[in-house]
Amino acid sequence: MRDFSVPPLVEPPRSGGLADTVYQVAAQEPQRIQLARRAPGAAGWSEVTAAAFRDEVTALAKGLLASGVRFGDRVGIMARTRYEWTQFSYALWSIGAQVVPIYPTSSSEQVSWILADSRAVACVVEHEDDAMTVGAACDGLPTLKRIWQLDGGCVRQLSRLGRDIPDETVHSHRAAVDPNSPAAITYTSGTTGRPKGCVVTHANFAVECDTLQAGWGALAAAPGEQPAILVFLPLAHVYGLMVQVYCLRAGVRLGHQPEITTGELLPALASFRPTFLFAVPYVFEKIVSRARLSAADAGRTEAFDKAMDVAVRFAEAQEARRERSGPGPSPALRLRHRMYDRLIYRRLRAVLGGRVRHAVSGGSALSRTLGLLFAGIGITVYDGYGLTETTGAVTGQPLGRTKFGTVGRPLPGSAVHIAPDGEIWVRGGTVFAGYLNDPQGTAEVLRDGWFATGDLGSLDQDGYLSITGRKKDVIITSGGKSVAPAVLEERVRAHPLISQCLLVGDNRPYVAALITLDPEALVHWQRVHQKQADAGWGAVSDTDLQEEIQRVVVTANTAVSRAESIRAFRILPVEFSVGQGLLTPSLKLRRRAIVKAYAADIDELYAG
Missing domain, CATH: 3.30.300.30 (ANL, C-terminal domain)
Incomplete structure (x- = not known):
């Protein structure tokens, strides 16, 4: 099969921008718990209502206006995943400004290129070291006028600075935002050369997140339970930024975790107790690896390995029954699976806080074996595929019809085409507007509405996509x-x-x-x-x-x-x-x- 498409589930927005969600939810449900935040070194989480978050965003937006940021300006954010990242992005969107995410691990040369290419007027950094990195590049950045430091209390300072600006000034800026206005200039990872700035619009994010909510929102939590998601992916990456927008649009309780190492992440998951997980294959691999080492320390390596084998075989048998190619798990396999669920699988689920039953994996393809393993222990991982240029996922596993080892089918409203040389082309409302300052590069990848991804793959008879590599690799x-x-x-x-x-x-x-x-x-x-x-x-x-x-x-x-x-x-x-x-x-x-x-x-x- 060369082509496959899925009809849309949602209509693209006709007016407004991403920040409207903050104000609409606060007006309708002011006491709704919108976020949770944790002070450095603290174990517990403090809840933030929709009304409180709106007030924080408005105050910060007024401070940005008072400091000289204007409609259409671009502001860099160079920080790990933390609460203030979300405050700043929504404050900037409230006044029609654009976010320029910068990885905090970037070199001075990379920072200089991104700020110069985007013509950023200001940059938010996390701490003094980051400020020095940006400062070292300032001589070649004539448009950069401000550097704000999160650990230096810049949110409080800016909020104080804008106290005399009427709230209505923010709302008048917000009303001028159009769905096709750029929301973020997200730079590619630069695996094959200098990073390119992808112009991602408010509509791109809205279509992506609304499609996920319409098609998969029922998986986010048990009936009657408010969904809760801990974001630990870098918000400087389009995947993490998309998850943030999804949480605010879908009414999901959002928490932030800056470190992805297992030593930092697992305790945060245990205390936050998410109901759903957005992650990358590395996280799922490390969870299993850490669990196996713990079993080995207790002298139970053989039992653990047998339990993992049973989990894979159980999920494989369930998949075969779903595809009508097998009878499903045998009575003996079901019995062993129930035994290991009591002894081992429930402990693995507890590592994630005990409430996660479904997850999404992105960033790179999840192996078939790992997908089956997690399904067997009671957590179905919906693998997907996307790029910076597609605002995150452009394919995903259909609800209840996972094919492990593939990255699913096109999301509703999207289409996939396999070119004669095996390259994957995609089309849909999440495809970016083009590369900033690079019409030639844009013309090379956007062809009559199709985006040529540079990745290689194939479609099976049911429209499921498998990734086989990257052309340049x-x-x-x-x-x-x-x-x-x-x-x-x-x-x-x-x-x-x-x-x-x-x-x-x-x-x-x-x-x-x-x-x-x-x-x-x-x-x-x-x-x-x-x-x-x-x-x-x-x-x-x-x-x-x-x-x-x-x-x-x-x-x-x-x-x-x-x-x-x-x-x-x-x-x-x-x-x-x-x-x-x-x-x-x-x-x-x-x-x-x-x-x-x-x-x-x-x-x-x-x-x-």
């Missing part, structure tokens, strides 16, 4: 063999010891791999094998560890032909990280940067 060996690395990389990463895997081999005689290890899993492996604790080169050169990884690679190679298989690998002593510039903030591999950083290691892989 395809490796062409010196023998002329084209290799899409995604399948092999995913299979290698499935092993608990392995954190990341990057295939190389362009213009080389065969495919090789750079592999990093999960630090916690490595410590456990060393303890089990009575090895000296070591996280450096001594550990990765250990003969037993090399043999363990060799077995993983051999098993992964069974999924591909010999010409596509990994012939050599190198274990690296540290994980690729955002701070090194080797991962995007959404945790995708920056392939070119990694190949450049480890050029000597790659050369050694082919030295023989």
Whole structure:
């Protein structure tokens, strides 16, 4: 199949902008709990009503006007995911200004480029270090007039500054916002070059979020329970920003968590107790990995692995029955599943706060095995696919008809086309307006209403999309063999010891791999094998560890032909990280940067 489309569920907005939601909800249900916030280091959450949030947004919007921000101006926000991010975005939208999200891990050069390209008039930063990063770029930024620091109390200062401005001034600005007005200039991750500024409109966000609510809103919470979502994805990424807008539009209680590491995230989930989860595959992988390590520490690795196997087989049998290709779980499998639910699965659900039964995964494709595993433990993960240019998801798993291993079908109102070379093209109300200051780049990807994604994929007979790779990631060996690395990389990463895997081999005689290890899993492996604790080169050169990884690679190679298989690998002593510039903030591999950083290691892989 080459084309598939789904009729729309919602009408695009005819007037107004995103900030209208804040004022409408406050007028209709002033005491509705809209957000929850937590002071630094505090365990509990303070609830914020719709009326209180409206007043905060209005006061901040007046302060922005008093400081010189005008309709159509652009303001950078360079901070982790926190409450003030939401305050500022809605205050800016209230006066018709545009948000320019900037990752707090960005280098001075990246910050300078984004602020210069967007012609931002001001920038909100989190703390003094960020202020220094922005300040270092100021000489080349003639339009930048203000830097505000969250940890320096800028929200309070701005709110005080605007006290003499009438509320009506804010409302007159808000009334001038049109659905097609830009809401955000969201920059791509720059995995293949300089980041591009995507012009995302108020209508793009509204159509995306309203479609999700109309089609999947029933999954957000149990009947009679207010939905609650903890946002821990970067709000500087379109996925996180979309989740924020969804919560405000759908009446979901919204909380913020700045760190995504398991040590920080899991306690926050346990205390906030969300009813629904928006995450990336990394989070689901780490939850299972952490649980397995805990089981190993208690001497229950075998029982845990058996429980995970039962979960996968149970979900697979349910899927077969749903697709009318099998009878469903056998009585014996049901019995074992119920037993493990009492002993293990409920504890895994408790890690997420105990109330999550459905989740969404995005950012990159979720493996079929991981999707089945979570379904088997009682949490159905609806995998989707999207890009910065599509305001988040453009495909998703249909309600009650998940096909694990795919990224679902086009969202209602969207269409997918597979070009002759296998490239995925998409169309719909969530597709962006174009690249800022780049008409040539826009013309290259927007073709008669279709957006050429650069990703490769296929549609099955039911319209479900599978991602097979990215056009620019395809490796062409010196023998002329084209290799899409995604399948092999995913299979290698499935092993608990392995954190990341990057295939190389362009213009080389065969495919090789750079592999990093999960630090916690490595410590456990060393303890089990009575090895000296070591996280450096001594550990990765250990003969037993090399043999363990060799077995993983051999098993992964069974999924591909010999010409596509990994012939050599190198274990690296540290994980690729955002701070090194080797991962995007959404945790995708920056392939070119990694190949450049480890050029000597790659050369050694082919030295023989």
